[in-house]
Amino acid sequence: MKRHLALLALVPALLGADSALDIPQDVSPEAGLVRGISELREARPESALGHIDTVLKDKPTFHLARLVRGDLLMVRGGLLQKFGRSLPAAQVDPLRQEAKARVARYVDSAWKKGVPGYFLELPGEITSAVLVDIQRSRLFFYRREGNGWKLDGDWYTTSGRLTGEKTFEGDERTPIGAYQIQIPIPKAKLTDFYGSGAFPLDYPNTWDKLKGRKGHGIWIHGSPTNTYSRPPRASGGCVVMTNPDFEVLGKRLVPGKTPVVVADGAHWLEPAAFETSRKEFLGALEAWRKAWESRDADRYLACYGSAFRSGTGQNLSEWELQKRKVNAGKKWVTVKLSSLSAVVVPEAQQLIQVDFQQDYKSNNLENNMRKRQYWTREDGVWRIVYEGDAEKR
DSSP states (O other): OHHHHHHHTHHHHHHOTTOOOOOOSOOOHHHHHHHHHHHHHTTOHHHHHHHHHHHHHHOTTOHHHHHHHHHHHHHHTTOOSSTTTTSOHHHHHHHHHHHHHHHHTTTOOHHHHSEETTEEEOOTTOOEEEEEETTTTEEEEEEEETTEEEEEEEEEOBEESSOSOOOSTTSOOOOOEEEEBOOOEEGGGSOGGGTTEEEEBOOSOHHHHHTTOOOOOOEEEOOOTTOSOOOSEEESSSEEOOHHHHHHHHTTOOTTTOEEEEESSOOEEOHHHHHHHHHHHHHHHHHHHHHHHHTOHHHHHTTEEEEEEETTOOBHHHHHHHHHHHHTTOSOEEEEEEEEEEEEEESSSEEEEEEEEEEEEESSOEEEEEEEEEEEEETTEEEEEEEEEOOOO
């Protein structure tokens, strides 16, 4: 029994003494790894080794599983004094972090019980959505089910080496924000480093540009063929998956349709709380639309925040001057919104990215355009801080 204690020192850091593991009856390499660690907690190293050997038979380049196996063999020989002795020290900590992230998936229940608090409203033709949580090293895939969203897959991921807000190209940070899946880049057009292919994100988007954020080439992509998975913080800014996981996800994504929220610590809400947040914001949006139709300039302009900027660079004062002048020439106005998307942007401030098709008619003008707005809270009230044409990509 004493021979087991050295490797058992790993387990409390991963699980906690009384943590309950919810391991589904699947045959994924991750589930097999966690079963092995769970057996180790129960002081059954031979059973643990059996699970790890099964994982490595299927995925021989799974470096974390290979580390655990090496340590288990050293325990058997009475040679191990601490976790990771079977590999050089510089390789151990990243793999320990991967072990923590993978095990946490079977302990953490917040995402299993709640509703992701980001996708307030999406058009009916949007049938899928993605949430990437950098802190959890996890990608969650949601599929539309009736009027709501159902979790339909989650996978371990790697993100940028450094934490914090991405500000310039090469800073090795993964951008935090609300993005959209773009046209995929097939494996044949990429080097082996990107594995099974890549789905670019539309970084930098409108908000990133407003904030002066630089860079490009932020992708969700696969892994090199000689590496099953990489540590949680090991990319230059992209979101990296194992190739098998990427291939499963890739069949579900719809370029130009699937929204992607990247958060550094995602949150989930009780369904009632989510619906309250949703209705509150949609009420503010409808109040703006009605104020515009009413031709009451004061009521309409009260919907805009003090830091407002338009797509053409106008500040609030310039916007007000133009809108009052235009409004004076209107006898009637109708504004209809369709294909509405409202997605919470996971920034420090409360921010919502809104896209819609706008059908505007008045006594002397008609136009139909795709528009983007950003709304934030100012003095506890939702107000518009950006408005302009939606970017074409």
